Amino acid sequence: MDLFNNLVMGFSTAATASNLMYCFIGVTLGTLIGVLPGIGPSATLAMLLPMTFGLPATTSLIMLAGIFYGAQYGGSTTAILVNLPGEASSAVTTLDGYQMARQGRGGVALGVSAIGSFFGGTIATIFVALFAPFLASVALSFGPAEYFSLMIFGLIGAVVLASGSILKAIGMILFGLVTGLVGTDVQTNALRFTFGFDDLFDGMDVVVVAMGIFAFSEIAMNLDISEQRERFLSKVKGLYPTWQEIKQVLAPCTRGTIIGTILGVLPGGGPLLASFSAYTIEKKIAMEPGRFGHGAIEGVAAPETANNAAAQTSFIPLLTLGIPTSGAMALMLGAMILQGISPGPLVMTNVPDLFWGMIASMWIGNGMLLILNLPLIGMWVKLLTVPYRLLFPAILAFCCIGLISFDNNTFDVFLGAAFGLLGYIMVKLGCEPTPFLLGFILGPMMEENLRRALVMSRGDATVFFTRPISAVFILLAAGLLISVILPSVQARRKEAFSG
Numbered sequence: 008m009d010l011f012n013n014l015v016m017g018f019s020t021a022a023t024a025s026n027l028m029y030c031f032i033g034v035t036l037g038t039l040i041g042v043l044p045g046i047g048p049s050a051t052l053a054m055l056l057p058m059t060f061g062l063p064a065t066t067s068l069i070m071l072a073g074i075f076y077g078a079q080y081g082g083s084t085t086a087i088l089v090n091l092p093g094e095a096s097s098a099v100t101t102l103d104g105y106q107m108a109r110q111g112r113g114g115v116a117l118g119v120s121a122i123g124s125f126f127g128g129t130i131a132t133i134f135v136a137l138f139a140p141f142l143a144s145v146a147l148s149f150g151p152a153e154y155f156s157l158m159i160f161g162l163i164g165a166v167v168l169a170s171g172s173i174l175k176a177i178g179m180i181l182f183g184l185v186t187g188l189v190g191t192d193v194q195t196n197a198l199r200f201t202f203g204f205d206d207l208f209d210g211m212d213v214v215v216v217a218m219g220i221f222a223f224s225e226i227a228m229n230l231d232i233s234e235q236r237e238r239f240l241s242k243v244k245g246l247y248p249t250w251q252e253i254k255q256v257l258a259p260c261t262r263g264t265i266i267g268t269i270l271g272v273l274p275g276g277g278p279l280l281a282s283f284s285a286y287t288i289e290k291k292i293a294m295e296p297g298r299f300g301h302g303a304i305e306g307v308a309a310p311e312t313a314n315n316a317a318a319q320t321s322f323i324p325l326l327t328l329g330i331p332t333s334g335a336m337a338l339m340l341g342a343m344i345l346q347g348i349s350p351g352p353l354v355m356t357n358v359p360d361l362f363w364g365m366i367a368s369m370w371i372g373n374g375m376l377l378i379l380n381l382p383l384i385g386m387w388v389k390l391l392t393v394p395y396r397l398l399f400p401a402i403l404a405f406c407c408i409g410l411i412s413f414d415n416n417t418f419d420v421f422l423g424a425a426f427g428l429l430g431y432i433m434v435k436l437g438c439e440p441t442p443f444l445l446g447f448i449l450g451p452m453m454e455e456n457l458r459r460a461l462v463m464s465r466g467d468a469t470v471f472f473t474r475p476i477s478a479v480f481i482l483l484a485a486g487l488l489i490s491v492i493l494p495s496v497q498a499r500r501k502e503a504f505s506g
């Protein structure tokens with residue numbers, strides 16, 4: 008009965024005129040940046056954070072959430088028609104989706120992708136509604152030691168599940184942790200890593216850092232790409248699959264939903280790992296694995312269902328524990344902090360309308376996305392004809408305006424440009440920027456909980472091992488690090504990201 012009453016409250020919150028409007032704006036923008044290669048949800052979230060200051064907390068988070076899971080829908084359009092994923096989690100969709108387009112079945116591939124995305128997102132949202140309250144109630148028993156150990160486990164999970172080098176991911180997290188400490192020490196008032204810049208006394212804001220390493224660096228990376236790709240924009244017809252095709256993809260969509268729902272909750276998992284894992288499993292259990300890579304419809308349905316399911320369940324650790332599992336979730340965490348909301352289990356009790364309103368908005372947003380991605384596919388296809396050289400000046404100008412309006416300080420623009428250069432260098436060196444951002448955001452929180460735990464234990468560092476929940480997280484983190492060294496685990500990890 009409590010669940011029913013909470014959902015009623017959530018739908019009454021999400022169904023207000025302003026929240027419906029911003030939910031629609033969010034999912035539309037998400038689809039747009041998913042369709043247009045070279046922008047991505049993380050960069051868009053970073054660009055739009057300054058615009059959320061004038062909005063109520065619930066409204067702004069509903070819009071930002073819509074952008075995130077909406078991008079999973081739109082990313083498949085370019086993956087299928089242009090062989091260029093608009094979103095990283097749609098990369099594996101290119102393997103069979105593009106081949107279907109070459110065979111004149113691009114419309115069916117887009118239809119299956121949209122329907123599978125709706126199915127996965129809807130079922131995963133039910134999972135969020137059922138299990139998030141339980142996890143939040145458990146988290147209420149957490150103290151500083153438990154939160155510190157949980158963050159350690161989350162960062163180690165992000166390292167293990169990163170798609171690139173583990174050593175580089177560890178380096179990026181450590182770099183992010185140190186960068187997050189820039190500014191004035193709250194307890195001692197000592198200045199740390201400010202290098203004489205007065206503007207760094209209060210530290211660096213997540214908006215500036217995120218916009219630099221995601222938006223600015225993304226622009227630079229895409230200006231590097233001069234490759235012309237074959238397009239199948241005139242062959243989009245027959246969007247709705249036949250009954251035989253629906254029966255063919257029903258089991259892959261179900262398995263993709265289960266895989267995405269589970270991996271979305273894990274630190275460092277999220278839509279990218281979910282889509283690759285779902286594709287790998289479908290290929291292994293198929294009666295004719297040779298069909299994959301040559302236009303197998305299951306190779307489109309499974310990953311697209313999985314990445315949308317993972318996008319929904321990624322919100323569980325964020326809303327219940329205050330722990331982001333990906334770069335986009337880290338930006339959502341930053342948005343909550345900027346709105347004056349303390350992330351963690353008390354969100355559900357202190358601001359229940361936000362908690363349940365966001366969950367209800369996911370169902371509403373998924374319904375909007377189904378409408379946007381089937382009848383309006385022609386409009387999205389036309390956007391693929393817009394050259395990137397005409398888009399990037401507007402994106403760059405929008406970023407600069409957002410940074411100046413954030414704190415009315417031109418120093419933030421130069422700082423954002425510096426992090427843009429850093430992000431560009433990271434990508435060129437094969438270092439993922441997401442672990443850096445996770446370390447940057449969690450660093451101050453880890454330091455605070457570490458200090459509080461040591462103060463409460465009178466300086467006894469064994470508190471992290473004598474408290475059962477904390478010890479479990481420490482052991483899990485150690486187990487992850489040890490297991491990933493094993494050759495068999497390394498081989499499976501590499502295979503999961505190679506499809």
